Amino acid sequence: xxxxxxxxxxxxxxxxxxxxxxxxxxxxxxxxxxxxxxxxxxxxxxxxxxxxxxxxxxxxxxxxxxxxxxxxxxxxxxxxxxxxxxxxxxxxxxxxxxxxxxxxxxxxxxxxxxxxxxxxxxxxxxxxxxxxxxxxxxxxxxxxxxxxxxxxxxxxxxxxxxxxxxxxxxxxxxxxxxxxxxxxxxxxxxxxxxxxxxxxxxxxxxxxxxxxxxxxxxxxxxxxxxxxxxxxxxxxxxxxxxxxxxxxxxxxxxxxxxxxxxxxxxxxxxxxxxxxxxxxxxxxxxxxxxxxxxxxxxxxxxxxxxxxxxxxxxxxxxxxxxxxxxxxxxxxxxxxxxxxxxxxxxxxxxxxxxxxxxxxxxxxxxxxxxxxxxxxxxxxxxxxxxxxxxxxxxxxxxxxxxxxxxxxxxxxxxxxxxxxxxxxxxxxxxxxxxxxxxxxxxxxxxxxxxxxxxxxxxxxxx
Amino acid sequence: xxxxxxxxxxxxxxxxxxxxxxxxxxxxxxxxxxxxxxxxxxxxxxxxxxxxxxxxxxxxxxxxxxxxxxxxxxxxxxxxxxxxxxxxxxxxxxxxxxxxxxxxxxxxxxxxxxxxxxxxxxxxxxxxxxxxxxxxxxxxxxxxxxxxxxxxxxxxxxxxxxxxxxxxxxxxxxxxxxxxxxxxxxxxxxxxxxxxxxxxxxxxxxxxxxxxxxxxxxxxxxxxxxxxxxxxxxxxxxxxxxxxxxxxxxxxxxxxxxxxxxxxxxxxxxxxxxxxxxxxxxxxxxxxxxxxxxxxxxxxxxxxxxxxxxxxxxxxxxxxxxxxxxxxxxxxxxxxxxxxxxxxx
Numbered sequence: 001x002x003x004x005x006x007x008x009x010x011x012x013x014x015x016x017x018x019x020x021x022x023x024x025x026x027x028x029x030x031x032x033x034x035x036x037x038x039x040x041x042x043x044x045x046x047x048x049x050x051x052x053x054x055x056x057x058x059x060x061x062x063x064x065x066x067x068x069x070x071x072x073x074x075x076x077x078x079x080x081x082x083x084x085x086x087x088x089x090x091x092x093x094x095x096x097x098x099x100x101x102x103x104x105x106x107x108x109x110x111x112x113x114x115x116x117x118x119x120x121x122x123x124x125x126x127x128x129x130x131x132x133x134x135x136x137x138x139x140x141x142x143x144x145x146x147x148x149x150x151x152x153x154x155x156x157x158x159x160x161x162x163x164x165x166x167x168x169x170x171x172x173x174x175x176x177x178x179x180x181x182x183x184x185x186x187x188x189x190x191x192x193x194x195x196x197x198x199x200x201x202x203x204x205x206x207x208x209x210x211x212x213x214x215x216x217x218x219x220x221x222x223x224x225x226x227x228x229x230x231x232x233x234x235x236x237x238x239x240x241x242x243x244x245x246x247x248x249x250x251x252x253x254x255x256x257x258x259x260x261x262x263x264x265x266x267x268x269x270x271x272x273x274x275x276x277x278x279x280x281x282x283x284x285x286x287x288x289x290x291x292x293x294x295x296x297x298x299x300x301x302x303x304x305x306x307x308x309x310x311x312x313x314x315x316x317x318x319x320x321x322x323x324x325x326x327x328x329x330x331x332x333x334x335x336x337x338x339x340x341x342x343x344x345x346x347x348x349x350x351x352x353x354x355x356x357x358x359x360x361x362x363x364x365x366x367x368x369x370x371x372x373x374x375x376x377x378x379x380x381x382x383x384x385x386x387x388x389x390x391x392x393x394x395x396x397x398x399x400x401x402x403x404x405x406x407x408x409x410x411x412x413x414x415x416x417x418x419x420x421x422x423x424x425x426x427x428x429x430x431x432x433x434x435x436x437x438x439x440x441x442x443x444x445x446x447x448x449x450x451x452x453x454x455x456x457x458x459x460x461x462x
Numbered sequence: 463x464x465x466x467x468x469x470x471x472x473x474x475x476x477x478x479x480x481x482x483x484x485x486x487x488x489x490x491x492x493x494x495x496x497x498x499x500x501x502x503x504x505x506x507x508x509x510x511x512x513x514x515x516x517x518x519x520x521x522x523x524x525x526x527x528x529x530x531x532x533x534x535x536x537x538x539x540x541x542x543x544x545x546x547x548x549x550x551x552x553x554x555x556x557x558x559x560x561x562x563x564x565x566x567x568x569x570x571x572x573x574x575x576x577x578x579x580x581x582x583x584x585x586x587x588x589x590x591x592x593x594x595x596x597x598x599x600x601x602x603x604x605x606x607x608x609x610x611x612x613x614x615x616x617x618x619x620x621x622x623x624x625x626x627x628x629x630x631x632x633x634x635x636x637x638x639x640x641x642x643x644x645x646x647x648x649x650x651x652x653x654x655x656x657x658x659x660x661x662x663x664x665x666x667x668x669x670x671x672x673x674x675x676x677x678x679x680x681x682x683x684x685x686x687x688x689x690x691x692x693x694x695x696x697x698x699x700x701x702x703x704x705x706x707x708x709x710x711x712x713x714x715x716x717x718x719x720x721x722x723x724x725x726x727x728x729x730x731x732x733x734x735x736x737x738x739x740x741x742x743x744x745x746x747x748x749x750x751x752x753x754x755x756x757x758x759x760x761x762x763x764x765x766x767x768x769x770x771x772x773x774x775x776x777x778x779x780x781x782x783x784x785x786x787x788x789x790x791x792x793x794x795x796x797x798x799x800x801x802x803x804x805x806x807x
Contacts, residue, residue, distance in 0.1 A: 063521060063564070063568075066521060066524060066528075067524075067560060067561050067564050068561075069528070070524065070527060070528060070531070070557065070560065071557050071561075073528060073531045073532060073535070074531065074546060074553055074556075074557055076535065076543075076546075077535065077542045077543050077545070077546025077547060077553075078546045078547055078550050078553050078554065079547075080543075081543035081544065081546065081547035082543070083543075084535065084539055084542060084543035084546075085539055085540050085543045085544075085614065087539075088535055088536065088538075088539020088540070088542065088543070088766060089536075089539060089766040089767050089770045090770075091535075092532070092535040092536030092537070092539050092542075092766065092770075093536045093766070093770050093773060093774055095532045095535055095536060096529075096532045096533055096535070096536035096537075096774055096777060097774075097777055098532065099528055099529040099532035099533070100529060100532075100777050100778065100780075100781035100782075100785065101777070101781055103525065103528055103529070104525060104529065104781065104784065104785045104788060105784075105788075107522055107525040107788070108784070108785070108787075108788025108789075108791070108792070109788070110522070111518070111522065111791075111792040112791075112792075115518065159767075163613045164613070166539075168766070168767040168769070168770065169767060169769050169770045169773070170769070172769075172773050399543075399547035399550075400547075400615050401547045401548055401550070401615050401616035401617075401618075402547055402550045405621070406550050406551060406554075406621065409551070409554070409621075410550075410551075410554040410558075413554065413558050414558070417558055417561050417562060417565075418561075420565055421561060421565060424565055424568060424569060427572075428568070
């Protein structure tokens, strides 16, 4: 196999695995802030218990996010050396800002968040929780800024030629607020909120169905459902803004997302379909003129198709990009329908009688995760053949010094060790969920698990 | 070229990175060191105490790695890209072991079976040893120089080229240094029989370090002349190795007097001073080319633009004190000896 393909597979595998965790941390973090604020305001112990319980699960997702994140930071240099030299001045500074301002904030307050429940005053603890949550939100900003710069470069100039060419910052704020960063940050944040809230909904729906921790779970479910409903509706707006931006800034990518070949008016909007790259056609169900309308509020506006671009400047995996994008949208629509139905039944006070609906919520935890994954796959594969849109091609960006055998070696190791890590994650998550938010006095089943986070305050006494 | 206090931006960034790496080496150094001793503790209880001594802080220590790596990428992208792609295998192994160590720490306490715990103890200890060794191996390659050719591309061949004699020596020396450092950290955190055993192990560790350090130094002076050039041209710099030797000598002296806090301070100082030595030996270069000196990479060639460095120096001026503040706060909140309970690993 060739070096470029292996480097891409390794990067895709490690980033996809990494991206399971940070969105969960951000989404769960939001609800931790909500639960703990409610506790401070109402002094009700239930909210305290919920805040503590979800903090334990947060600790797990955060920890895995950190170790798998270090891998990403190293891989730019190990596998994408030409890319790193080219973009270091710009991309590196966004990454450095993430480290200094966001990651340090998260990690700094993390100790108090996890182990300081009995060591500091309640409001100091709440400040720490907010600090960690804001840190994770800021992290997302800088990482998405860095990636958005790859999609829509701005605030730079190119110095040098050929292999010595490098992008350098000319205007820091223009780089940060490049044409796609704002809407993509919103899109990513909301995706993270959905990943976190739907895990929380899933766990509490499960408790209600199993008749454990019922009262507290109903409380948690109601609050989280409100957040999830708002987030899934807001995601429609943010997602639309994102697609608009792609149409404006990356027309080849939009054409790939929508399977649109010829510049014709009106352009159709496919709900689902199958792209035949050779025949240049899509078989599926479409709204006639829908794409034109979505982008310009006019059914007759022409939309630039793939054929407007030279063959070697179009994404090669057209059907995959199309499918990933459409799966994401289908999941987004399903989440809106589900949360609206849930909220309606909640208002009618019938929600907790609908067992089937609670079961749907139990399994829906996986869907935002899938949407996040396929959304990023569509975004990154749709940018091909560029690694920095219009500036640097992916097939010129990988490390010249690294051989295929070396990557094969590391890829196999990563697959083995990440499998182990995933098993550990599922095992610990399952154990925490089975244990539940507090000790059940009545039905002691002999389950004497130790709580699974390291409670420093009780391990080390000063 | 713009300057602050008469020092240009690339040199400032070189100092910033030196500071971050030495913070990382001091912090993750003691937990790698503690892990390296792990199998020397025979009893289950001792092993649990030793593990829980690093339990609250090991992942926080890795923050410094993340920030240091980001700072290298941002400030010296060419150095970062060239070093990481030339040292592909050691860096990949480092990543694998760092994840493996995290898994071992988390898995170990989850089952009671003796074979289960022994298995993860072995994984934990081997990962810690390998992490310390690999850091030293990369350092050895940087000091010795690597086969950089045209366009900053590595021209070396072979899977195991990184594992040359000098790199093995610096790898072992780093391991020995971290083991002494880790033993002192554990002394601060333990009591009773484990404490007594550690006082004995610390002596062994110090001897191990001094012997390996002496051999490495001798080899450096004899076979890697470019590293001592700066000292020959500027004798005033000899104060640094002299201070380093004094710091090293202070560690066993203070340990004998049972002043372990001070010993830990001097052990940390030793690590910093050794990195200062490395910095002097390298500067103004970052990477020596063994192909041809004209391909060597200095701080000016490797650096990002003035504007970018200026922005990031501002980041550091604002963010640096905050990071130090968090670190101090966490260690202060959780200071003292380890007490095991149901919530421990």
